[in-house]
Amino acid sequence: MDMTTKLIAAAEQLFDRHGYMATGMDRLTEAAGMSSRTLYKHAGSKAQLMARVLTERDRRFMARLEVRTVDALFAALEDWVWVEGTRGCLFLRSRAETGGDTPEIAEAVASHKAAFHRRIEEVVAADLGREDPVLAEQVLVLIEGATHAAVYRGADAVSAARAAAAILIERART
Amino acid sequence: MDMTTKLIAAAEQLFDRHGYMATGMDRLTEAAGMSSRTLYKHAGSKAQLMARVLTERDRRFMARLEVRTVDALFAALEDWVWVEGTRGCLFLRSRAETGGDTPEIAEAVASHKAAFHRRIEEVVAADLGREDPVLAEQVLVLIEGATHAAVYRGADAVSAARAAAAILIERART
């Protein structure tokens, strides 16, 4: 396993479970199993490391959203929550933790959320046979809501969102 | 203006805008306009201060949700977002920043979210004339979603959620 890969995987785990600011570099070097010298050679800085973590997570998350129907979007979200757990959206959390003042992080978040929004519009259009920006916004809100409600309401939040989306889609179709 | 009130107001601003971990006590004493000795006499510790901020915010937020219809719930959320801005849910954010490992904070968050869920069930029941836990869960997801989507989508997210809720309510009524 490549050092950079190992580092990013360890960083994602710690940042996600304990928070970006609360995770010190000592804890990170230990978890990644490498010296701080090597860590900095690969990561550059803590902020750059977080940005790489986010880029990698974007890749992994967006790959799951390569679907053709809105219902499949929620099925994918259920899988994601099952695998990754329910700790909210790491993108919004990193942005909030840094007050948006860390450029590398703010940019990674912005570009992920733009891609996320675009993807939902595409899926809604494919499912409905026409574009519907308002419905897409509602689906986006339901996914974001399921992600965050699941933190304290559990997986029920995701299935509730899925059922709600089905109703909205059905209504938009007829 | 009472010292404790001034302190909590300053703390809420800084914690919300820059994050809990990223806000140092020096910055806090300066913003609150008091010595660190006085600050610690009133707050006890940084974690206790955050807990009091959350308790106060819960009071202010829940007061706005004293309504009788689901649509009024979203109108209240629109007002809240207008006044307080769109930086996501401070309760979930504090919990995430501390990994749930700070008891005072974790408890304040848990009790707020429990009250929040209860209130939505009540409003849905009042609006519909009967209890509907599934619809309540969907409304909760829409509010949580609007709160977080608004961070990058703006106020449109809230009105989209409002319209979606209207459809779900209408369908549940007939």
Place this chain on the structure above:
DNA sequence: TGCAATGTAAAACGAACGTTTTACATTGCT
């Protein structure tokens, strides 16, 4: 009049922060 309460200003506490440096070992290519 005098004491208890409440405040400020500022230094000090040890610990932890992100990052860099020093000194050395191992590897793989030409």
Place this chain on the structure above:
DNA sequence: AGCAATGTAAAACGTTCGTTTTACATTGCA
């Protein structure tokens, strides 16, 4: 055989962290 690259271990960098302490001023009530 020899050099460049890549790694480790560990100390040190100066800064900032949350919190406590020391010394002193002001106020309000008995």
